[in-house]
Amino acid sequence: MSFDKDRAVNFTNAFLHRWATQLKDISERASAVFEVFCSMLVILALERNGFKIQAQNLRNGLFIAKRSVWGDPNIFSFFIAERSTEIYEVRQNQFVKGCHQGFYVINEDIVIMEQHSLRGTTVPHDKVIAFVSCKHLSCFPTIIADFIGEVHELQHFRLLSGPPHQLPPALLLTSGAITRGGRDLMNSLQRLRGYNIRIFGSFTPSQSNHSIRQFLATWQI
Amino acid sequence: MGRKMITKTDIEKMLSPLPERTRKQYLDRVLTMIETEKEDKAVFLYIMRMFFNDFVKPIDMMNAVSKFVSSREELGIKSISLDSPETPLANEEELRTYTKIREDFFRMLDELGLKDEFKDFSEVNLDFSKGE
Numbered sequence: 001m002s003f004d005k006d007r008a009v010n011f012t013n014a015f016l017h018r019w020a021t022q023l024k025d026i027s028e029r030a031s032a033v034f035e036v037f038c039s040m041l042v043i044l045a046l047e048r049n050g051f052k053i054q055a056q057n058l059r060n061g062l063f064i065a066k067r068s069v070w071g072d073p074n075i076f077s078f079f080i081a082e083r084s085t086e087i088y089e090v091r092q093n094q095f096v097k098g099c100h101q102g103f104y105v106i107n108e109d110i111v112i113m114e115q116h117s118l119r120g121t122t123v124p125h126d127k128v129i130a131f132v133s134c135k136h137l138s139c140f141p142t143i144i145a146d147f148i149g150e151v152h153e154l155q156h157f158r159l160l161s162g163p164p165h166q167l168p169p170a171l172l173l174t175s176g177a178i179t180r181g182g183r184d185l186m187n188s189l190q191r192l193r194g195y196n197i198r199i200f201g202s203f204t205p206s207q208s209n210h211s212i213r214q215f216l217a218t219w220q221i
Numbered sequence: 222m223g224r225k226m227i228t229k230t231d232i233e234k235m236l237s238p239l240p241e242r243t244r245k246q247y248l249d250r251v252l253t254m255i256e257t258e259k260e261d262k263a264v265f266l267y268i269m270r271m272f273f274n275d276f277v278k279p280i281d282m283m284n285a286v287s288k289f290v291s292s293r294e295e296l297g298i299k300s301i302s303l304d305s306p307e308t309p310l311a312n313e314e315e316l317r318t319y320t321k322i323r324e325d326f327f328r329m330l331d332e333l334g335l336k337d338e339f340k341d342f343s344e345v346n347l348d349f350s351k352g353e
Contacts, residue, residue, distance in 0.1 A: 003262040005227050008333050009235045012268065015329050016238035019322050023276050024240055026319070029310075030279040032303050036310060037282035040289045048352040053296065061299030062306055063290075071304070175278055205281040205345040212347065 031136040032067045035109050038134040038173050038203065039065070039092055041212060042110055043079055046090070049221045051081040056089075066093040069107040073121055080115065087115040088129055095122040096131065098153045106150055109134040112168075112221075125154050130168045130221065138176030139201040141185045147172040148189065151197060158196035165196035168221040173203040227261045235268075247271065262335075269335055273342070277326055280319040281345050283311040292349045 016023065043053055055063055057077045066076035079090040090112050095105040097119075105122050110132035117127035131154065133147050151158050151170055158170055178186060178201035189195045198219060202211045232251050236244045247268075254267050287310075290298045301310040311319065327343060330336040336343070 003260075003265070003334070005231065005261045008261070008265050009227075009231050011329055011332055012265075013235045013237065015325060016236065018325065020238040020240075022315075022318060022322060024243070025315075026279050026322075027243065027275045029303070030275060033279045033282045033286075033310065036286055036301060036303070040286050044289070044349065044351075053293075055296040055298050058297060059306060061297060063298045063301045064306060065301055065303055065310070067304040176274065204278045205285050205347055206341045207344050207346060208341050209345075209347060 031134075032065075034136040034175050035067070035092060035134045036065050038132060039079075039090070039110055041173075041203075041215065042090060042112070042132060043081075045216055045219050046081045046112075046221065048216060049083070051083045051086075051088075051221075054080045054082070056080055066091065069093055069095070073118060081112070088112050089115050089117075091123075096128055096154050097122050097124050099125040099156055100153060104153070106154055108132065108150070108154070128155065130170055131155075132171040132173060135172070135174045136176075137174055139172070139174040139178040139182045139186075139199065141179070141181045143174065144172065144182055144185050144189070144199065147197070147199075148195075151195070159193075161194045167196065168219060169196050169198040171219070172197065172199045173215075174199075174201045175204050177202045226259070227255060227264050229255070265333060266335055266338055269330060269333070269339075272326065273339060277323055277342070280323050281342075283319065284316060285345065285347050286310060287316060288347070289349050 047053060055077060056079065057075070063077040066073060073091055073094060078092070081088045081090055090110065092110055093107055094111040095107055096111060098104045098106060108131040111123060112129040112131070113123045114127045114129070117123050133150060135143055137143060155170065158165065178199070182201070186199045189197060190199070200211045200215050203215070229252060232248060236247050239247065250271065251264065251268060254264055258264055286301060290296070290301065300312070302308050303310060327336065327339070330339055
């Protein structure tokens, strides 16, 4: 059967008319929703690694996720993850102080850090256990290169080859698929160069949930 | 020969309900697609993929977050908001509406003969168990 272009135009136009207001609201919140979704998956991964989770700074049962770089992290909600003597805070949109000369901070979408390690609004890089960059985009080489830049400025030891790394890998999670170039670069970084990072594309709910299942099965902390 | 080709006018008409800025972004991307792709079906598939990424994926994520939170009563979280209590991630009424949008989207795909391209996303079944 041939594709009826006019019918398709009318159908699509009707769909957009029917839901115009809601679609605008959804698309404006999409990247924030992705960050919260990724946080939830990180919490699930921590649980599966034996951590007990608590929510902190709730306001009448409301978890107020820190959505932007602005604002004092102390007034937002966050999670505590505890396993034996290890106690970490899991915070969203947290400034991390860089590891090279000079005072600069870089905002990371999700940061797993030692408890009580906030200094004002920033956390020192050596108190960070792992961090996650979440992008509601396809995973193409430029996105990966940006992420490697962040890793270099915050915890450059993750880019050294040699003995196995002690910390869990830093993560780049993208809602879109990994492009061919992105996959080649990812393989080079993870397999050939042995960087202490992991990249997961198509990190969204689906029937097979392939990427999410792989993340939950392999990201050890 | 004789097959109608989708035109800029078609796309403008189709996307007219979208806000100005969003419409312009979509137009730029789709017009580039028209210039390089001759099959109408492929152009529509591209448009549906954009809709899927921008609208349906966030709906699925909101639903997943909501289900995760309700499966963890011990955390004491009743709902999630973004930056301030006045900006809920999605309240129950919104989630119900969004579910209808999702159904409508997949109905549209079915009507256009494109549903198979989104087979892996027609249902979502995340496992929230803590594992052992």
